[in-house]
Amino acid sequence: MSAWFEHSGPAPALIWVPPFRVIVSTSTKATRLRSLRESAAAHQRQLVEHALAEQHGNYAAAARALGMDRGNFHRLAKRLGLRV
Secondary structure, three states: OOOOOOOOOOOOOOOOOOOOEEEEEOOOOOEEEEEHHHHHHHHHHHHHHHHHHHOOOOHHHHHHHOOOOHHHHHHHHHHOOOOO
16 A cells, blocks of 8 residues: 555445536636536646747747657647647
8 A cells, every 4th residue: 555545444436427527707697618628728728828938939948848849849839729
């Protein structure tokens, strides 16, 4: 047993959890659900934009700052619509 997890008593039951959804509120009246894929893309877009801003638009330096290969960073930015 790992040092970080200790459990005494009966084994926990396995339960089914429906697909993950994030509630996004754009106003007090309008709310909608975002899928995990949409949420992940939004988070990735935020990280890439921040890295590019910190590195003054230098894609190679931004890729290094995020610990990514330069080519993968370029493809990610293109997929997120951040690169023409």
